[in-house]
Amino acid sequence: MVDLSVKIGDITLQNPIQPASGAFSWEYNDVIDLNRLGALVAKTICREPRLGNPTPRMAETEAGIIQSIGLPGKGIEYFVDHIVPEYARFKPPLVVSVNSDNIEDFAALAEELSVPDVDVIEANISCPTRNQTGGNFAMHEDYTRDCITAIRAKTKKPLWVKLSPNAGDIVSIARAAEAAGADALAIANTFLSLKIRTDNFRPALGNKFGGLVSPALKPIVLRMVYQVAKQVKIPIIGIGGVTKAEDVVEYMLAGASAVGIGYAGFRNPTALVQIIDDLEAWCDERGIKKVTELIGAVKDADMETDTLAAASIGV
Ligand SMILES: Cc1cc2nc3c(=O)[nH]c(=O)nc-3n(C[C@H](O)[C@H](O)[C@H](O)COP(=O)(O)O)c2cc1C
Numbered sequence: 001m002v003d004l005s006v007k008i009g010d011i012t013l014q015n016p017i018q019p020a021s022g023a024f025s026w027e028y029n030d031v032i033d034l035n036r037l038g039a040l041v042a043k044t045i046c047r048e049p050r051l052g053n054p055t056p057r058m059a060e061t062e063a064g065i066i067q068s069i070g071l072p073g074k075g076i077e078y079f080v081d082h083i084v085p086e087y088a089r090f091k092p093p094l095v096v097s098v099n100s101d102n103i104e105d106f107a108a109l110a111e112e113l114s115v116p117d118v119d120v121i122e123a124n125i126s127c128p129t130r131n132q133t134g135g136n137f138a139m140h141e142d143y144t145r146d147c148i149t150a151i152r153a154k155t156k157k158p159l160w161v162k163l164s165p166n167a168g169d170i171v172s173i174a175r176a177a178e179a180a181g182a183d184a185l186a187i188a189n190t191f192l193s194l195k196i197r198t199d200n201f202r203p204a205l206g207n208k209f210g211g212l213v214s215p216a217l218k219p220i221v222l223r224m225v226y227q228v229a230k231q232v233k234i235p236i237i238g239i240g241g242v243t244k245a246e247d248v249v250e251y252m253l254a255g256a257s258a259v260g261i262g263y264a265g266f267r268n269p270t271a272l273v274q275i276i277d278d279l280e281a282w283c284d285e286r287g288i289k290k291v292t293e294l295i296g297a298v299k300d301a302d303m304e305t306d307t308l309a310a311a312s313i314g315v
Contacts, residue, residue, distance in 0.1 A: 002283035003290045004276070006038070006257050008235045009158050009183040011093050011120060013038035016248060016258035016291060017276050020239050021097040021124065021162070022069065023262030026086040031269040034090045036276060038258060042079075042087060044097040044124045047109055049075040053129075054206030059195050064214025064263065066193045068129050068207035071099060076112055084117050093119035095160065099127055101134035107150035114155045121157045123148065123182075126164035126189035128211045138164040138189075141176035152181030160237065162186040163228075165221060174228040186237045186260060187225050191217060213263045215241040222254050229255020229296060243271070245278035252294035 004015035018039040019028075025043065026034065034040060053070030073079065079096075087094045096118050100106035110121050125137040125147055132139035137147040138161075148161055161177040163170055165188040174185055190211025195204040203209075218241030225238045238251030239260035251259050264271040283291055 002280055002288055003292075004280060004283075006292055006295075008120075008160070008237070008257055011039075011158055013093065013258060015276050015279070016252065016256075017272055017279070018092075018095070018237070018258060018260050019265060019272060020260035020262035021095075021122065023265055026083075026090070028265075028269060029090070032273045035092065036273050037092050039093045039095050039120070040087050040090060041095040041122065041260065042083065042097060043073065044071050044099045044127070045073050045076055045079045045083075045109075045113075046071055046099055047076050047105060049073065049078070056204065056206055057210075059204035059210070061195060061212070061214075063216045064212060066195055066205060066210035066212050067190070068205050068210035070129075070207060071127065076109060080113065080115060084115065088117040095120040095122050097122040097124045097162070099124040099135055101130060103137070103147050103150050106147060107154040110151045110157075110159075111154040114157045118157060120160055121151070121155055122160040122162055122186060123151055124162045124189070126162050126166075128164065128166055128190050128192045129207060129209050136164065138162070138173055138177075139167050141169075141172045144173050145176040145180045148177050148180035148182055158183045160184040160186050162189055162239075164189050165217075165224060165240070166192045170224050171227050171231050174232050178232045178234050182234060184235045184237060184257075185228065185232065186239055187228060187256075188221050188240055191220075215243050215263065217241045218247060218250075222250055225251060225256050226254040226298070242275070243267075245275050245282045248275060248279050249282065249294060252291070253296070253298040255296040255298075257292075257295055 015038045052072030058067040130136040137143040161182040193212035221240030235257040238256035243264040
């Protein structure tokens with residue numbers, strides 16, 4: 001039987017499947033056994049309680065949903081006192097996602113979240129509807145460097161950094177995050193998008209813009225993971241459009257060590273566990289002994305396309 005375990009820096013995951021932040025909560029345990037997941041990833045938390053964006057916060061498109069939830073939450077104190085203990089009942093490592101629109105506060109939050117039951121801090125520097133100096137630092141390599149350097153100085157916990165697919169050159173941002181001390185990269189957050197209603201000519205979302213989430217985006221994020229994997233040494237978690245075990249395989253072949261899953265879990269809450277079972281069967285059928293054999297194993301050495309040229313023109 002295949003060994004599905006993977007390492008993300010010093011953290012060992014029993015398999016490469018984890019939920020994506022904001023598309024999951026411990027309450028999923030009513031439907032699936034959370035102890036089967038590679039990691040548990042909490043919804044991004046901010047310092048103060050937040051109601052979130054004006055409604056409607058979600059709209060359907062022909063190819064997935066656009067959403068602008070606005071990071072609602074009860075603030076960091078409540079999170080540490082009440083939410084962390086809910087997750088701590090389960091075995092997989094707990095990844096807590098954090099965001100702030102101010103770099104100093106971001107770093108202070110990371111420090112305050114560095115409590116014993118938290119295994120990993122995920123810096124969500126890529127909230128698509130914020131501006132690039134106000135929480136969406138991943139749009140620019142200098143802001144990324146400054147933000148991650150500040151956070152790194154305040155926490156010894158493993159630090160994962162969630163990047164934006166909306167940045168012009170994600171490879172430069174990835175390198176900046178690595179140089180500033182990130183232990184892993186989560187690629188990627190949602191694609192900034194807009195829907196306009198034709199009945200009343202109004203934007204469909206209360207916040208106007210939202211993030212597009214769709215299986216159609218997988219090839220684009222896969223391309224980003226591939227390009228970044230060639231240029232950084234730290235592990236990558238591929239996030240975008242995973243709906244089946246073969247998608248996990250594709251991300252791993254492109255260089256990811258694990259994947260995050262959001263959308264598929266909305267459509268079917270048992271999807272994450274099904275994908276773990278299917279991945280195991282997929283590997284067993286092919287005699288793959290360790291899933292880590294797949295990482296970066298794409299066979300393209302005879303192909304000449306310049307990876308970085310493609311990155312800089314934003315193909
Ligand atoms: C309703 C919703 C809420 C989300 N909230 C967050 C969040 O709080 N923090 C974050 O980093 N990403 C958030 N995301 C983005 C997801 O973590 C993930 O990056 C994105 O959905 C792409 O993965 P998928 O194609 O598997 O859904 C959210 C996505 C959705 C659909």
